[in-house]
Amino acid sequence: MNRIGKQTIVLKNLPKIIQTASVVGQKEQDGKLGGTFDYVIDDGRFGEKSWEKAESKMQKKAVEILLKKADKKNEEIDFIAGGDLLNQCMGTSFGLADFNIPFFGLYGACSTMAESLCIAAMTVDGGYSKNTIAVTSSHFCSSERQFRFPLEYGGQRTPTSQWTVTGSGAALVSDEDGQIAITHITPGKIVDMGIKDANNMGAAMAPAAIDTISTHFKDRNIDKDYYDLVVTGDLGKLGHAITKEQLAKEGLDFKNKYIDCGMEIFDLESQDVHAGGSGCGCCASVFAGHIYSLLKKGEINRVLITATGALMSTTSSFQGESIPGIAHAVAIERV
Amino acid sequence: MDYIKAFVVGGILCAIGQILIDKTKLTPARILVIYVVSGVVLGTIGVYERIVDFAGAGATVPLTGFGYLLSKGVMEAVSKDGFVGIFTGGMTATAGGITAAILFGYLAALFSKSSEK
Amino acid sequence: MKMTKKQYQQYAESKADKSKLWLDMFNAFWIGGLICMIGQFFLNTYMNLNFDKEIAGTLTSITLVFASALLTGLNVYDNIAKKAGAGTLVPITGFANAVVSPAMEFKNEGYVMGVAANIFKIAGPVITYGIIASVLSGIIYLFL
Structure with a gap:
């Protein structure tokens, strides 16, 4: 197994x-x-x-x-x-x-x-x-x-x-030879903490990120310092703050080794993007560009990519439903 | 003087709307509905007429003014035509604004398109 | 994370950045006020041209709706609205923007099912509830 x-x-x-x-x-x-x-x-x-x-x-x-x-x-x-x-x-x-x-x-x-x-x-x-x-x-x-x-x-x-x-x-x-491998994956569960505001997806998705990341560390039985970088997809400023605080409470205090792609890609103040970037393309372009090049250059050796999603539709929003969140973690390491 | 009155009263009506935006989770469409219906209610009980007399465009330009116009139109039509006025008054009084919005909206769609933000 | 849904919602709310209410209200006030002042200018102008009060009012509405449609078509109304908030939402120019913007946006879906079918996507509720309220108003007026 x-x-x-x-x-x-x-x-x-x-x-x-x-x-x-x-x-x-x-x-x-x-x-x-x-x-x-x-x-x-x-x-x-x-x-x-x-x-x-x-x-x-x-x-x-x-x-x-x-x-x-x-x-x-x-x-x-x-x-x-x-x-x-x-x-x-x-x-x-x-x-x-x-x-x-x-x-x-x-x-x-x-x-x-x-x-x-x-x-x-x-x-x-x-x-x-x-x-x-x-x-x-x-x-x-x-x-x-x-x-x-x-x-x-x-x-x-x-x-x-x-x-x-x-x-x-x-x-x-x-399956060819290479230096950068996917070693583990942790598919996440759907987590819904009842946030209904479609303008606050960070708070809606953060519980899923927290669940997936802490499960990943428990499942692998690794220390909080194992990864050089723990990355979430698009939680933005609020979601990042919540995730950081709650994971620290569970013994996973990553300090500044935890970043969020949504906060990295834009300059929050000068680009008028409020809490930060979002969307599938956020995690995808930041990973494919910035993070992959860090791995390639050997500036980081182990990274946990946890892309987060808000699983609502326009129909569910109009019907007043809350926003279910999801997060999947992918462990990528230089081997 | 009428400019200052229009500025202040119109400004206040907008500032109230801002409180609704910032402090409640009401969508813009709901806020506009609240304004129009409030205008109809205040128009029907005769209060809005006085605000219009005082502030002119400061009271007619905000969407409450649109509601006021609906109520004024329907009441005048009922006075003139009786029962059928209920069906014709509101739309007749507001026809200009609505027709303009449809016409210019259609023209904008013909000649322009949305841009990247 | 050991929190009930309710606790989490309160916690998330407490950590969220808040809107700058006074600044937003100030911007809504002066920009909304300015639009009304411009309305007053047109109203006075039309009345000076010897239109009666009601016609002048209608012409003012049409003029403001046109100005809003023009600014929306030139892709600038939303930039003003970003700052003005309710200052550009509440005046009739906001109603016009709510009609013009979906008409432009749904051009790709065609002129019948796109532009025409979506033109009242946002402003439709205003007309619907406005008319229903006016009918109730008429009924009350008829029987009182």
Whole structure:
């Protein structure tokens, strides 16, 4: 049995992340991690008619760059696992159709990058695949019109609201030799603490992150200093503060080794993004760009990526339901 | 003088709306509904008429003024036409604003599109 | 994390950044007030052109709705609203923005099921409840 503790999967064959690629918008490039991305779209519509098509094209671009960087052809990729935030994951379906690669469509809201890495790691580790791509994307404009208001609508954002990242990230998980391996994954449970405010997703998702991270440490029976970096996906300022405080109470005080992609990608004050970035593309582009390069350069050796998702829909919000949260953890280590 | 009155009264009506935005979880659509219905109620009991007399556009430009116009229209139509006025008064009085919104909205959609933020 | 849902909600609420109420109210006050003052200017102008009071009022509404539609079409109304909050929501310009912005946004879904079907997506409730309230008002007036 390749499972330890309650819900952590051990990847005995150490599938490697041999390459990553990221595509972001101009606002992200202007943020704190500008320059760490592979490609920047200078126009939000990316030459397309709709925001949705722009998102699809962005995801397609990320996979194309990934294949080029890894020097692989479409036929060498056995599976692709991906998703996005749009209804029925249309961003991914329309973006990936042309590649002709068998496809797992995933919905984990903003946790999708970790979920797709989990699927990719298991297919490779289990010997079902030589190369699997994990990919996801989000786009501020397509999310805004689906989940909130038309872009030109004059609304005021609350201090806890977050700014959907326009970006896509892709990673190639392979059975080839490499230095950066996925060693363990901890798929998370759905945790709902009753937060109903769609403008406060950080607080809605934090309990799921806390649950998954503490379970991961218990399952692996490791010390709080084991990882050089513990990363959450898009909890933002409030979610980060809650997670940090509550994990410290459980003996997991990571101090400044715990960061949140949503707070890293933007400059919270000068970029007017309130609590920080959010969306599938947030964790995906920060991981594929900044964090992967830290691992590659050996500046960090062990990192726990915990992408977080708010599993609500516009229908559930209108019906007054609370926001269920989810978080999946992926342990990535230099071997 | 009428400019100052319009500024102050209109400003106060907006500031009250801001309290609703910041202190409650009411969505903008709900706040607008509250304003319109309040305008109808205050118009019906004759209070809003006095605010309009005092503040002019300060009272008619906010959405409470839209509600006031609805109530004024319906009451005038009932006086003139009786029962059927209930069905025609409100819409007739507010037709200008609503038609303008539809027309200019449609034109904006024809000639412009939403931009990246 | 050992907390009940209720405890967690209170805890999260207590840690959240709060809106700057006084600053927001100040901005809503002066920007909303300014829009009303501009309305007063048009009202006076139309009355000076010898339109009667009611027609001048309607013309003022139409003018403000046009100005709001223009600013929305030029992609700037939302930038003012970010600062103004209720100052641009409560005046009739906010109603116009609520009609114009979905019309523009849903252009990609076509002119019938997109623009036309969504044009009252946000402002529809205002018309619906306004009309219902006016009907009640008319009934009360009829029988009193």
